[in-house]
Amino acid sequence: MSEHDYSPLTEHIPSQDQRVRFLVESGQTDEANTLLDAVLERPDPRTGWHRVAMLVNRAIAAWRLDRLTLALELAAEGWTELDAERPEGRTAAHTLGLLGHLIDSMGHRRAALDMLRLSVEVARGTEDDATLAACLQRLGGTLNMLASQEASENAGAVFAESRSLLAEGLSLVEGGRVHRSLLVAHARSLVGVGRLAEAEEECSRALLLAEAADDGWAAATARWVLACSARDRDDLVPARALAAEALDGVERTGDTTLIHRFAEDLADICAGLGDHRGEANALRRGLAASRKVTETLKEAMGQALEQRRLAVQAHRAAVAAREAAARDPLTGLVNRLGLERSAPRLIKRTASKGRVPWLVLVDVDWFKDVNDDAGHAAGDAALREIAQLLRRECRADDLVARWAGDEFVILLVDATENRLDAGPVVAERIRAAVDTHDWRTVLGKTTRPPTVSIGVAAGPSQLDQLFTAADVALYRAKQQGRNRVEVQPPPEDKGFTPRQSLSGS
Template identity: 60%
Template sequence: MRLLLNAGRLSEANTLFEQVVSRGPTSSDRWGRSYLLVHRATMAWRLRRIPLALELAAEGWTEMDSERPTGVLASRALGQLGYLLEGIGHRRAALDMVRLALHVAREAGDPSALAQCLQRLGGTLNFRAIDGKPVNAHEIFGEARQHLSEGLTLVGPDDVSYWPLVGAYSRSLAGTGDLELAARHATEVLAHGLELDDLWTVAVGNWVLGCVHAGLGEFVQARTLASRAVAAANKINDNSLLLRFSLDLADICASMEDEVGEAAALRCSVTASRMATETLQEGLGQALEQRRLAVQAQKLAMAAQEAAARDPLTGLANRLGLERSAQQLLEGTASKGKVPWLVLVDVDWFKDVNDDAGHAAGDAALREIARLLRRECRAGDLVARWAGDEFVVLLGDAGPGTDVGPAVAERIRAAVDEHDWRIVLGTARRPTVSIGVAGGPAKLDQLFAAADIALYRAKRQGRNRVEVHETMARLGELSES
């Protein structure tokens, strides 16, 4: 499709685009999907299918917001979006995007992807140098030249980025005053474009040669070449090239005092600029709305997922939350050479609390016990309401001692036993807790089963006490030793 567009065969490109876009993105990889969406948006943009281009771009951009970009596909997606934003006229975002794409490509380590990102950044900087203050142009062209030169060391003529790299490099050479070398490279680019009937490459080659002749004061040749560049850019519907080339043509005509040519070039630039401005206004509104809705939906989904794993009464993790998080905590503890402890807490005579003070007071008592549990545990510990009046505390990085689990359990027992319950329960029977403790290099279900045995022993031996499962504790000591 890109080859058809660059050859100016827009009708064929549009037919092929219809076939492709009707199938939807097929990649299961998030960044692969983003790249396909933004690439299709670029194709739609060049085919002047603006609403579809904006819809695809907004969807692709929204996909990018969900995680840190990594890998080749992420770099290509970001670079493609930067190219599209440049064409639309969202220039600040475009430059930020291509710089980020380059950073991601360097991390990915793929030469072709890196070369493409270097070409996009170098080309974007060339345009900034031309449009900015003349005093800054040489420095910006110099930065572009460095990026483009690096890109040319990474790929050969068979790579898709090679000739765009050479074209952009020749323009940065002209911008830094190396006109002879710029002309040599631009001539190679033009010859390659003519050979392959690639009007994009033809347009770039003619543009750079026009700039070189203008720099030498040879304005007649410069006007001819710049006119050819504008005609090619117009034929392939590349708005960013058309805007840039028509402005340069107008400057050349002005230097020759060719008022007719200057007016025609300016009309062309105004048309391209108007399209960019109108699309930017429409596109930003549409993209921002879609992004807002996407973020809102993501937040709602995350809230629903979190709510499903949290106990509504106490605010602690529920059984699902414990099961979801326990494996990661256990693996993290093992990776540090530490031994996890599971503390199983059961409220004594809770039915009597409910009967004496009422269910509302009983719920308040459970909330208060949950607060005490959080107070006696560290931020990294996993505290959950297992069921009814039963709680679980999973201690992760418990340190070098073999008595950490029992020590925390005793603190919890004492905190509940010594708590002033009058505000919550009045004169009703105050709650105490029985606790079973197990520790060792085991899975969650093994730790839970061992702690449950110890808890049953605590209940039988009078309640309001802590019991440790000795077998699991000895396993913990052996593991630490």
């Protein structure tokens, strides 16, 4: 078999990837594994459907080589990219067919049939005979496998549909691997509808072509079809020999779906002959193929679960790092970065509800004296105490932040109080709470207890505008004696007349 012969469409598959499939289907597994590792290490510039086709082709090769975890990763990557692409053109049709074939190998036949039917539909739109023939071959072959497992009353109809599709495919191409595969599959559908003589003639021709081309997969499948026909004729001795050769051949290709099917048929033939040893051996081989897939899938699922756990863990760590970067370690309040990140969203949300966003700017009076008289440790304790007072006087939804040093910012959101008084009222509660707080535990009796000066602003929809206005009010509070609240009305709202100043003196 030529390494370029496995598909009528090769321009979208890198040449080395084509050779991997050739080696797999020729039973040269060591060489195939080595080459697959090599192609996976090299970056490829393909995009769109060409990249999807390459990934799915690699996934099929990995699956045949019993590297199921790799196959699942490649298939998932290809399927993800496929979701973003509209199925159209030769490459799309071929790729859908490849993915349907892979899904069927993984045991999801119904889902595979849906995808294979879509591949045929897309292929018909290309008006390309080779593309359509390949897609018809995959769909017809899968229907044959389904019919082999259907109850007898349903099998005939499924085989008839398959025969019609495969006959159409045979009318489109002559020569090559797809033609050989169509011949074998069409012969199997003929066996299914009872036309045994035609099936045997067609399948014998396909077997000769497969052997001449060194096409191990087609040769093994042709022997299986001949075995099925001999079994239906009740010629069980030649049927057993053909089925045994077919199973030996398909085991070399690593096609677990066919291994399981051929093994079951061989076991049935052996049972009919009273060959219980042969029956048991065939069942063991089929079971071994199924168990290998199941165990590897379990391992792959375990690895996927572990990867998901690590991804969740990494996400949580990243979130925690972002939160830590946005939080003040001394007071536990949001820091300047956190305020700048959150404020635009909160201001917008408040304004969208027809409410006034308020910004309260708090500055500790004479804080340098606190540090000088009581020490920096006591000063830090005082800042933590003020942070707790701010939290106590604000609602849970309000954003309380340490801006810098001894300066704090509070953003009042969704205020339900009178829109003209919400900011000043909260600010006055804060001023009074600090002024009347018992500071002796933190600062002792000799250090002058701290007070706060507060600037309040409302109205503008931008944080920097609110901050500038509140800073003007704060400066006024400092100039007019400290330990007081000053309000800066929005300049565009001439009707805005909250209390202009509140003093604790």
